[in-house]
Structures are given as C-alpha cells and as structure tokens.
Amino acid sequence: QVQIIESGGGLVQAGGSLRLSCAASGRTDDLIYYVMGWFRQSPGKDREFVGRIGWDSGLRYLSESVKGRFSVSRDKATKTLYLQMNNLKPEDSGVYYCAAGRSPAGRGTTSQEYGSWGRGTQVTVSS
Numbered sequence: 001q002v003q004i005i006e007s008g009g010g011l012v013q014a015g016g017s018l019r020l021s022c023a024a025s026g027r028t029d030d031l032i033y034y035v036m037g038w039f040r041q042s043p044g045k046d047r048e049f050v051g052r053i054g055w056d057s058g059l060r061y062l063s064e065s066v067k068g069r070f071s072v073s074r075d076k077a078t079k080t081l082y083l084q085m086n087n088l089k090p091e092d093s094g095v096y097y098c099a100a101g102r103s104p105a106g107r108g109t110t111s112q113e114y115g116s117w118g119r120g121t122q123v124t125v126s127s
Helices: 028-033
Strands: 002-007 010-013 018-026 034-041 048-054 060-062 070-075 080-085 094-102 121-126
Touching: 002 028, 002 094, 018 028, 018 034, 018 094, 018 121, 028 034, 028 094, 034 070, 034 080, 048 070, 048 080, 060 070
Parallel strands: 010 121
Antiparallel strands: 002 018, 018 080, 034 048, 034 094, 048 060, 070 080, 094 121
16 A cells, blocks of 8 residues: 655745645555546535646646646655646645555546545645
8 A cells, every 4th residue: 555645735826836745655666556646625616636647657647727837747766746836826726635546447537546645735826
C-alpha cells in the first residue's frame, strides 16, 4: 500500500500561483504500477478531477477547466507528486486531494479508480 500526504495549500489572490506537493511513502517500489491524481472539492459540490499522471510513463491528463493553467509532474527520486497552479481563479478554491490508483481500468479521471487518498489541503483564491 502507498500512503500519500499533501502539502502546499494556502490563501492566494486571483491571478497568483501555488504549488501543491504530495509525498508518497510505504511500498513506493510499487509506484511504477500507479497513476497519481489530483482532485478537488468545494462546499456543496462533488469531488472533481483536476489532473493525473502515470508514475512510470509520465503520461499526463488535465481537466478542461484547468488546462493551460495547471500542470502535473512527479519527481521519481523524491517520490513526490506536484500540482503547479498558475493564474488561479476564485472558482479554483477548495480542498485539494492527492490520490494514488494502482493500474486503474480507465483513464484515471474518476475517484473510484483511486484506492489511496491524502487528507487534503485547502486552497483559497480571493478575488
């Protein structure tokens, strides 16, 4: 099992940037089989897919709502996943979750494809 912990959230003005990190621990040798994802959830809304990356392949996919502003990357040496968020908007506010899914059946864009979740980190974008 892979455990993951997010960090890096905070308060930022619209147009600003933040970088979230997600540190993996546990059976990290198994990460080659995993897809790592980012989701977010704001009050009263369902958890929303933000982006994903294949740990071994590096294949990335971002939701349309963040494409061109956000990017997903990983550092294999430090077992860390990143979400770089630029040109933030107030509607980007929410709790951001890192997730790990072993060999998901689909594209890794739904929460059901992930078995390990971090506790979340709050991102607040002021207008």
